[in-house]
Amino acid sequence: MSNVITHLAVADKLYASLGGGVIQNLPLFFGGNIAPDAVHAKKDCRRSDKVRSHLCEGIIAYGYGDPSAAQLFDGRVNEFFKKYYFTEHENKDVYLGYIVHLLVDQADVFAVCEYIAEQWKNNGMNTDELEFREKIINEMSSGRYKDFFSISVNGYPFKINVLQALDSVWDYEVKDYINSDEINSEQRWVMDTCFKSAPMQDMEKNARTMRFVDVTAEKITERLRGMI
Numbered sequence: 001m002s003n004v005i006t007h008l009a010v011a012d013k014l015y016a017s018l019g020g021g022v023i024q025n026l027p028l029f030f031g032g033n034i035a036p037d038a039v040h041a042k043k044d045c046r047r048s049d050k051v052r053s054h055l056c057e058g059i060i061a062y063g064y065g066d067p068s069a070a071q072l073f074d075g076r077v078n079e080f081f082k083k084y085y086f087t088e089h090e091n092k093d094v095y096l097g098y099i100v101h102l103l104v105d106q107a108d109v110f111a112v113c114e115y116i117a118e119q120w121k122n123n124g125m126n127t128d129e130l131e132f133r134e135k136i137i138n139e140m141s142s143g144r145y146k147d148f149f150s151i152s153v154n155g156y157p158f159k160i161n162v163l164q165a166l167d168s169v170w171d172y173e174v175k176d177y178i179n180s181d182e183i184n185s186e187q188r189w190v191m192d193t194c195f196k197s198a199p200m201q202d203m204e205k206n207a208r209t210m211r212f213v214d215v216t217a218e219k220i221t222e223r224l225r226g227m228i
Helices: 005-016 026-041 049-055 067-085 092-122 132-140 161-169 180-197 204-227
Strands: none
Touching: 005 026, 005 092, 005 161, 005 180, 005 204, 026 049, 026 092, 026 161, 026 180, 067 092, 092 132, 092 204, 161 180
């Protein structure tokens, strides 16, 4: 999956395109954007907890190559929006940020799978094999593509001071999913770790990630406009 700064870079671009008319509480929007992974702070956290926080129960690779599973995930995103974003008032931007995180993860998985498929096709692999999709997903999940889209905080021209924004709001929750203690723990880790990391030296990865951020932000902007 994309690293934290990549997620926040997409959120930064979304704010630039959607503006304050849609995102009214910017700190909560950025906080919601890192919230799905706050499940790691859950006591005795299990893989199933993260699957649930990402709305992926019973769904493999966000439904890559499986239209019915992809439709199921998209339906869950829409239902989450209706149940939480449209019924919330003061903290509604937490849920907007939360959904953006999930859509970035979906875009990441699809992009990595397509990259692998293209590489294998170029190497002469038979793409008509029934197991081709499963092989791609297994390869994507192998760990060799961890942080395939990654960028350092110094590698992206943030328009918003995200560190300051995150530090301005604490003790909120994502109802039914992430409690305030878990979010506080994740937020502190992000602030103390991700914003103090060394600049990335891999220029190829940096350029690839910048393209991913631009394309993904544009696609999510259009989707959100249709939902909101």
